[in-house]
Amino acid sequence: LFSDAYGxxxxxxxxxxDLFSGSxxxxxxxxxxxxxxxxxxxxxxxxxxxxxxxxxxxxPYAGYAGCDSGTYRRKHNPWVDFANLxxxxxxxxxxxxxxxxxxxxxxxxxxxxxxDMHDGTIAAADAWLKANLSGYLAWATxxxxxxxxxxxxxxxxxxxxIPLIIAGAGVKPGIYGGRVNHYSLLRMIEEIYGLPFIGxxxxxxxxxxxxx
Numbered sequence: 001l002f003s004d005a006y007g008x009x010x011x012x013x014x015x016x017x018d019l020f021s022g023s024x025x026x027x028x029x030x031x032x033x034x035x036x037x038x039x040x041x042x043x044x045x046x047x048x049x050x051x052x053x054x055x056x057x058x059x060p061y062a063g064y065a066g067c068d069s070g071t072y073r074r075k076h077n078p079w080v081d082f083a084n085l086x087x088x089x090x091x092x093x094x095x096x097x098x099x100x101x102x103x104x105x106x107x108x109x110x111x112x113x114x115x116d117m118h119d120g121t122i123a124a125a126d127a128w129l130k131a132n133l134s135g136y137l138a139w140a141t142x143x144x145x146x147x148x149x150x151x152x153x154x155x156x157x158x159x160x161x162i163p164l165i166i167a168g169a170g171v172k173p174g175i176y177g178g179r180v181n182h183y184s185l186l187r188m189i190e191e192i193y194g195l196p197f198i199g200x201x202x203x204x205x206x207x208x209x210x211x212x
Contacts, residue, residue: 002207004179005164007153008200013075015152019182020078020108022199032067032074034081041106041186043084044195051104053089054079055096057112057128062095063087071112071119076152079108096132100139106189109133117151140168150185172212180205 007015013031014024021040042052056077058070065087067074074080080090097103114120115128129149137147146168154162164180183204190197191206 001175002164006181007160007162012152016078022201030075037084039198053104054108055093056110057093059092071114144169
């Protein structure tokens with residue numbers, strides 16, 4: 001658990017873009033749709049011969065580019081905004097595999113509004129996370145993999161203070177200080193896979209000291 005983790009800005013959408021591409025790409029609101037061609041985490045992974053997939057609850061079908069459907073909101077799904085990525089990276093949560101060895105190098109999982117603590121309760125979000133990712137977490141600890149759970153922003157805490165939890169193989173349990181943000185998390189993923197730093201990750205405080 002990181003006790004000094006923060007979102008970069010408000011409202012939701014810019015934080016997703018910050019985490020995914022090291023920049024809000026000039027977006028400072030939750031408007032939709034957008035179309036970018038800037039470097040991003042998925043394009044870096046693909047260029048390095050690795051893979052990326054995003055899974056979103058209530059996405060009606062693979063490659064869907066609409067702004068909403070059920071509890072799904074495109075503002076929480078940054079990869080659909082980048083024209084330099086194939087539509088095939090954009091999948092519904094129903095496509096999340098039960099055989100975790102078939103997961104891509106990096107994947108993002110986005111709950112819907114009623115299970116991400118936005119419109120629904122904390123209990124509903126906890127139950128959804130347990131139902132959908134507890135099996136993966138158990139697998140990750142013995143398969144050199146990580147589960148990262150974080151929030152986009154905080155509406156009520158000073159300085160945009162958010163939870164950030166990293167669990168899985170090689171992680172030394174504990175509560176860690178040191179100010180970090182979405183750029184720091186992007187930098188950690190880039191460091192793990194030897195990717196170039198993009199945007200704000202270049203100067204972000206690194207996440208270190210947590211490994212066994």
